[in-house]
Amino acid sequence: MINRSKLKERVDFSALSFDYVIDKLILFTVIISLLMFILYPIIMVISTSFYSKGVFTLDNYKDLLKNENIKLIKNSLFVSTLSSILGTFFALIISLFTFLQRERLKKIILKSLMITMISPPFVSALALILLFGRRGLITYNLLGLSVNPYGWKGIVLLQTLGQVSLASMMLISTLDSIDNRQILASRDLGASPMSTLINVILPASFPGIMSVLFLQFTINLADFGTPIIIGGRFKVLATEAYMKIFSSGDLGKAAAMSVLLIPPAIIAFYFYRKNMTKLNNLSSGTKAVGGDNYDFNLPFGIRCILSFITGLFFLLMILKYGNIFLSAISINSSGSLKFTLKHFKEVRFGYLPSIYRSIVFAISSGIISSIIGILLSYYTHRRELPFMKYIEFISSLPYIIPGIFFGLGYIVAFNNEPLLLTGTTLIVILNNTFRHISVANKAANAYFTTMNSKIEDAARDLGASRTRILMTIIFPLLKPTFLTSFINTFTACMTTVGAIIFLVSPRNVVSSIVMFKDISNGQYGLGAVMASILIVITVSVNLIAIKLLSKERA
Amino acid sequence: MKRLVALLLIIIMAFTFTGCTKKEQSEQPSINPEVGQDADTTEVVEKPFEGTTLEVLVAYGGAENSFDAFTEKTGIKIEWLSMSTGAALAKLQAEDGKTTADIWFGGGVDSYLNARDLGYLEAYKSPEAEAINPQYNDKDGNFSGLALVPAGFIVNDDILKEKGLEAPKTWEDLADPKYKGEVMMADPAISGTNYAIVSGLIQAWGEEKAWDYFNRLDDNIEFYAKGGGEPLEKVGAGEFAIGVVAITGGTFNIGETNPTSVVYPEDLIPWTPAPIAIFKNTKNLDAAKVFIDWYLSQEGQTILREADARIMARDDVEAPELMSGLDKSKLIDFDLELMGKDRDSILERWKDLVGDK
Numbered sequence: 001m002i003n004r005s006k007l008k009e010r011v012d013f014s015a016l017s018f019d020y021v022i023d024k025l026i027l028f029t030v031i032i033s034l035l036m037f038i039l040y041p042i043i044m045v046i047s048t049s050f051y052s053k054g055v056f057t058l059d060n061y062k063d064l065l066k067n068e069n070i071k072l073i074k075n076s077l078f079v080s081t082l083s084s085i086l087g088t089f090f091a092l093i094i095s096l097f098t099f100l101q102r103e104r105l106k107k108i109i110l111k112s113l114m115i116t117m118i119s120p121p122f123v124s125a126l127a128l129i130l131l132f133g134r135r136g137l138i139t140y141n142l143l144g145l146s147v148n149p150y151g152w153k154g155i156v157l158l159q160t161l162g163q164v165s166l167a168s169m170m171l172i173s174t175l176d177s178i179d180n181r182q183i184l185a186s187r188d189l190g191a192s193p194m195s196t197l198i199n200v201i202l203p204a205s206f207p208g209i210m211s212v213l214f215l216q217f218t219i220n221l222a223d224f225g226t227p228i229i230i231g232g233r234f235k236v237l238a239t240e241a242y243m244k245i246f247s248s249g250d251l252g253k254a255a256a257m258s259v260l261l262i263p264p265a266i267i268a269f270y271f272y273r274k275n276m277t278k279l280n281n282l283s284s285g286t287k288a289v290g291g292d293n294y295d296f297n298l299p300f301g302i303r304c305i306l307s308f309i310t311g312l313f314f315l316l317m318i319l320k321y322g323n324i325f326l327s328a329i330s331i332n333s334s335g336s337l338k339f340t341l342k343h344f345k346e347v348r349f350g351y352l353p354s355i356y357r358s359i360v361f362a363i364s365s366g367i368i369s370s371i372i373g374i375l376l377s378y379y380t381h382r383r384e385l386p387f388m389k390y391i392e393f394i395s396s397l398p399y400i401i402p403g404i405f406f407g408l409g410y411i412v413a414f415n416n417e418p419l420l421l422t423g424t425t426l427i428v429i430l431n432n433t434f435r436h437i438s439v440a441n442k443a444a445n446a447y448f449t450t451m452n453s454k455i456e457d458a459a460r461d462l463g464a465s466r467t468r469i470l471m472t473i474i475f476p477l478l479k480p481t482f483l484t485s486f487i488n489t490f491t492a493c494m495t496t497v498g499a500i501i502f503l504v505s506p507r508n509v510v511s512s513i514v515m516f517k518d519i520s521n522g523q524y525g526l527g528a529v530m531a532s533i534l535i536v537i538t539v540s541v542n543l544i545a546i547k548l549l550s551k552e553r554a
Numbered sequence: 555m556k557r558l559v560a561l562l563l564i565i566i567m568a569f570t571f572t573g574c575t576k577k578e579q580s581e582q583p584s585i586n587p588e589v590g591q592d593a594d595t596t597e598v599v600e601k602p603f604e605g606t607t608l609e610v611l612v613a614y615g616g617a618e619n620s621f622d623a624f625t626e627k628t629g630i631k632i633e634w635l636s637m638s639t640g641a642a643l644a645k646l647q648a649e650d651g652k653t654t655a656d657i658w659f660g661g662g663v664d665s666y667l668n669a670r671d672l673g674y675l676e677a678y679k680s681p682e683a684e685a686i687n688p689q690y691n692d693k694d695g696n697f698s699g700l701a702l703v704p705a706g707f708i709v710n711d712d713i714l715k716e717k718g719l720e721a722p723k724t725w726e727d728l729a730d731p732k733y734k735g736e737v738m739m740a741d742p743a744i745s746g747t748n749y750a751i752v753s754g755l756i757q758a759w760g761e762e763k764a765w766d767y768f769n770r771l772d773d774n775i776e777f778y779a780k781g782g783g784e785p786l787e788k789v790g791a792g793e794f795a796i797g798v799v800a801i802t803g804g805t806f807n808i809g810e811t812n813p814t815s816v817v818y819p820e821d822l823i824p825w826t827p828a829p830i831a832i833f834k835n836t837k838n839l840d841a842a843k844v845f846i847d848w849y850l851s852q853e854g855q856t857i858l859r860e861a862d863a864r865i866m867a868r869d870d871v872e873a874p875e876l877m878s879g880l881d882k883s884k885l886i887d888f889d890l891e892l893m894g895k896d897r898d899s900i901l902e903r904w905k906d907l908v909g910d911k
Contacts, residue, residue, distance in 0.1 A: 129793070134792060135791060135792030148776075232776065239780075245641075246640035246641060246644060246744050247640070251648055331811045408644075408648050411649045415652050501641065502645045505653070505654045506633035506635040506654075507654070517637075520784075
């Protein structure tokens with residue numbers, strides 16, 4: 001490792017050069033945009049809980065810690081912990097299974113996992129209720145059972161299933177980043193595959209497993225959609241805070257309740273970050289070339305369990321998506337299925353502008369958020385500016401707080417001159433952009449922490465300016481990172497509901513909101529059509545991006 | 555350091571500036587109408603608002619089917635968004651009443667009362683409102699009644715048959731222990747209709763009887779739904795046998811594809827008006843008035859009834875065939891103001907009663 005601090009002294013930048021100004025301008029644009037579109041709205045929404053009719057008050061916090069809310073916190077922690085542990089466990093099994101497969105099958109599994117991540121909220125939960133509910137296609141029609149899915153078990157089941165795809169993808173990349181010379185050494189020294197798994201692979205991926213666990217915990221903690229649909233009388237904090245907005249119209253009280261969510265989320269997030277750093281340190285070594293074809297046969301029983309659980313997961317996913325597509329083209333009339341194009345006919349031209357808007361919004365958000373995310377990562381991890389790690393933390397806040405509050409924050413913050421944005425198209429794009437910035441940021445972090453800066457140093461020695469290095473070296477090298485983060489943000493934007501539900505107005509309604517409306521009006525068929533359209537568009541965009549990505553690598 | 559601060563300021567200003575210009579661009583369409591209005595008055599007088607666009611927040615299932623007829627008649631274009639009234643009220647509060655929407659269409663009257671008290675609604679007494687029972691309207695014209703939404707039950711015939719149960723006929727039947735675990739009702743704190751039911755029964759029966767009833771009904775309920783539409787959906791899907799619902803065209807429609815039937819309670823029927831109002835912040839007040847006038851006129855009411863079968867607010871518009879089973883004499887005598895005034899205290903008592911269901 002070359003000493004970086006010395007490197008910095010290599011080229012002397014005259015303080016007022018054009019390059020310096022541009023560099024600082026970019027840096028401050030990044031910082032200001034994050035402060036303005038993430039921190040400011042969040043502070044504004046929290047501040048509503050301190051003011052009642054313009055007067056400062058702590059009323060909303062006075063009885064915040066009463067028994068009722070303590071119980072909600074306990075419930076939230078209970079289901080989030082359980083779902084995250086189960087989710088991580090199943091993800092670990094799926095990723096181990098994938099890790100042991102040949103390259104071809106590995107790619108297929110990765111692509112399938114990516115597709116299963118495109119999961120419009122509400123529709124997925126409903127699809128599973130239709131499959132496993134009291135009159136579920138499988139539980140009732142096939143097995144003759146009448147199960148009651150409402151309660152914490154239902155929440156845990158749905159949250160677990162919902163998180164497995166993302167968690168598996170993260171764990172697969174963790175396993176891939178293990179220095180396989182360690183595995184080879186262990187096998188060469190006579191350890192069995194099983195003991196290599198227990199003594200080498202699992203310990204090496206432990207920080208990765210922990211970070212997946214904590215990330216899931218934060219996501220589950222802020223999830224209100226699943227408990228609303230399947231929670232029954234089991235209530236969690238995120239849902240109650242959400243319902244509070246509607247029932248009492250009391251933004252302040254609801255904001256105060258959601259403040260309760262923040263401490264556990266920040267603690268979990270701290271552990272997530274800590275483990276990520278550990279992971280980066282562990283995997284910084286280069287990999288052995290051609291070491292892939294070692295023999296690694298786990299005992300038969302273990303292999304069976306791994307493939308059975310992976311198979312079961314994909315079977316459930318096929319059922320879920322099958323059910324969504326099926327609902328779009330059929331009517332389930334008193335137990336008998338009738339095929340129809342009625343739903344498609346009802347999805348009239350009025351729906352087209354919303355689909356068009358969804359695509360435009362998702363593309364713009366995907367591009368802007370990837371650029372800012374990469375720049376943020378560049379200044380934080382490459383340039384290592386001291387205060388940037390706080391800015392980076394700010395960028396991850398929208399992930400921690402429930403989406404709906406991030407949306408409300410935008411309304412509270414931007415309904416006045418000179419920042420009057422409510423009702424505009426821009427506010428939806430901005431919200432989508434900044435909500436997902438940490439996705440791009442994390443993807444770019446992986447690049448900056450693993451790739452060393454030799455090329456950039458060389459360019460600098462040859463007299464290239466910082467701006468030039470950024471434009472001609474870093475961005476071209478980061479194209480794959482850019483594409484990955486673009487896909488993630490695009491996918492998230494296409495299906496997001498919670499954060500933008502209050503931001504849309506009649507002139508800028510998007511298709512995920514239309515879908516949400518149809519479902520909440522009980523028109524599941526119409527909702528399924530919209531969900532199918534969203535899934536098809538998102539999958540196509542993903543496949544195009546993957547194509548571009550593999551071309552890039554070849 | 556000073557240089558940094560200066561740069562910071564420049565960037566803030568640059569951002570503020572772009573923020574403003576973007577806003578003006580997007581505001582343009584709503585400024586345009588005035589131009590269109592001037593150009594048109596010289597030619598066609600019947601459509602003075604040709605080219606104006608009204609933005610409507612809708613909580614009235616099926617209402618969108620009537621918008622084309624309105625546009626054809628007046629030349630005013632409609633952009634609409636479906637949003638529950640509770641959500642709309644939260645949005646209004648967050649943006650301090652500065653909504654870009656012009657009209658609020660249908661939904662829970664308690665939210666309208668709330669919005670009125672917060673000063674978000676524009677008072678307008680339509681000349682057409684005279685043909686409407688004053689019981690449905692706000693006395694100062696902050697909102698007017700479009701239609702009447704009675705409350706009743708939706709039952710899943712298959713499940714009832716399977717359990718060997720009869721459909722409940724009265725509110726009293728609903729509290730019968732034999733229906734334990736099979737009744738679904740939405741939380742009155744969230745659903746305007748269900749609050750209207752609770753408030754209506756209290757007004758009809760008096761405090762003591764009503765609360766005793768709710769106590770017994772609560773034993774039959776597994777958990778309270780988190781939206782007024784959920785009981786309909788869940789009963790349709792066979793997750794529960796009986797749902798307490800607002801009866802509109804949509805309640806009957808679900809029976810076309812599911813084994814469900816609609817039951818009007820035989821003892822008494824709570825109801826709520828589906829209101830319509832203009833937002834105070836509207837930039838198209840005159841066009842909005844045209845909108846209200848048309849929807850309260852006989853023509854507009856008839857077309858709206860075709861869009862979604864409901865009993866319309868005007869007496870000279872006949873009840874739709876679907877609703878012919880409704881005995882209007884069973885509708886309870888109901889004071890909207892009282893319903894709004896008591897909301898907090900009723901909901902508090904309700905919460906104590908049901909605990910965390």
